[in-house]
Amino acid sequence: MSRAALIAVLVLGPLAPVAGQPARAARHTVVDPVGLADARWTTGFWADRFETCRTTTVPAMGALMDGTDRSHFAENFRIAAGADGKHRGPSWNDGDYYKWIEAVATVYAVTKDPALDKQLDAAIALVAKAQRADGYLHTPVLIASRNGGDAKPFQDRLNFEMYNFGHLFTAACVHHRATGKKSLLDVAVKAADFLCSAFEKPTPELARNAVCPSHYMGTVELYRVTGNKKYLALAVKFLDLRDVAPTGTDDNQDRVPFRKQREAVGHAVRANYLYAGAADVYSETGDETLLAPLAAIWKNVVSRKLYLTGACGALYDGASPDGSKDQKQIARVHQSYGRDWQLPNSTAHNETCAAIGNILWNSRMLQITGEAKYADVMELTLYNALLAGVSLDGKRYFYTNTLRQLDTMPTQLRWGRTREEWISCYCCPPNVARTIAQVHTYAYGRSDRGVWVHLFGASALDTALPDGRKIKLKQETEYPWDGRVKITIGEVPEGEFSLFVRIPGWVDGATLRVNDKPVDAKPNSYAELRRVWKAGDAVELVLPLKPRLVESHPLVEETRNHLAVMRGPLVYCLESPDLPKGVTVSDVLLPRDAKLASRFEKAPFGGVAVIECKAETATGPWGEQLYREFKPAESKSIDLKLIPYYAWANRGKSEMTVWLPRGR
16 A cells, blocks of 8 residues: 555545454465464473473463452452452553463464453453443553543553553454454454544644554454454554654654664664564555654664564663753653663663564564564574563563672662562563464464575474465474474365475574475575475475674673673573582683583473583672782682573572673
């Protein structure tokens, strides 16, 4: 759709709806997702995580959200529907309840567990009962109004109304795809129609209601499920309204019009949701004015503002634009992207929700372009920044994710550095739950030419190409511990189709064979294997998983002359329980010529590849002095063991670091 056509939609009103049109692939993408239940994990790494999510995370979270001990989630809907009481908890609790519903619906799509279906019916009935007759649904305002207050919609831009609407829409679409039911979809459609009316003639002040904009993604998703073009027009309107908001700030990414932005600024969750939503709008409209900011901002993030783990949002508090001569332009930024190359370790904020936003954004950039570099970042973030956000038992969570934890921290920090079952800002746990439940949906894609393999893991795929031809395949592998991947074709359609196999950018020496015949495997690309396939054909990919030393750009001051260790997509760390008695994390130096060797170890992490090498200790104890005369310390050699970063903090209180000073 041209820019002129988009403006016409906004000025003249929404396009005629196509009632009842089924979900369809986006028109301006190279590769689209497979269906919600088309793929499933069979064994191995991600199957284990899905099972923990199913058996522990989702039910424990549901019990917490149904209770009233710590905050209100379901209870806020009960009160909004007529029960006595006051709203309790942050204004975004509605959206976090919707995320939990989305997680349950995703698990149901895979398992078809009738108990989950019944649980969903009860939760959705409660949400529907709370909805106002005109479609408005935001419990803080509904409860305040019922209790005699003068609360009205959209009076406070920091009330997170649009965030809650967005997660409602997304959860409704997932629930409909998983169950075929329209119970929550009807609630979402009614709410979206309210927004169409409320924003028919928006004022600049009304336009500012875009904090943490999950509603761009949600509204586009509602269009995809219903086929009603007025919801696409609404999503376009929402995005364009950012440019008319008065007194914008970098903190909310509205100081500069979106199409003029070229770097990531401000609150990292809000930013990543914005970028993912803009990518969604492009995928359905083809508005090419959105591509320049998306490409430039992505490059700014991955080349200057992304942690090694895929985490982002380095600062708890800062100022933007930093160093501006125009003092009126300087404003506070919170939970924010920092300056270029500003990536502190001990004080890293790195909210788990920002990592999930990074996954959402990169998955959409992958769909738009078909370029493997976006899959690389998506995979990196899934294995490291996402999984670090939840304990191995699936019960405890990090809100923030540091890259160095010391017994003596450089400053008192707002959020704790131990995982907790309860976090007062509870946005991350349900976000983690829905994401882990949905990793299988990121593993594969489909296009007119064939099937795409984005992620590696033992799994089965049963899907159809856009023209309706059925394809089945299975993937056998112990990835990420072993780099051998075997893909066996099951059911195949007549004629040619392609199998696109991702070759990661980090790999050195990958080999690819089809029915034992070698095929080129160029890193950071998709190898297109096009042929007339038959059942039983096999593709074998070998990705050498060599431990490798990594260094940072010299302008990343905190890690200058430091080294980190990676193996495949996994970042490794040193944790204090693995050090000899009397040696602290701060004492260890990693030799620049360290001979790294990996070994599979069953306990205590349920089976991981650990990395071992010889290291040095040479720093010596410090007193109270800030500086001291340098005197070469007497070094000694120690045996060093490194564990996957996601597994740290599962053995009680500990010190940890990803980056180690470079030794001799």
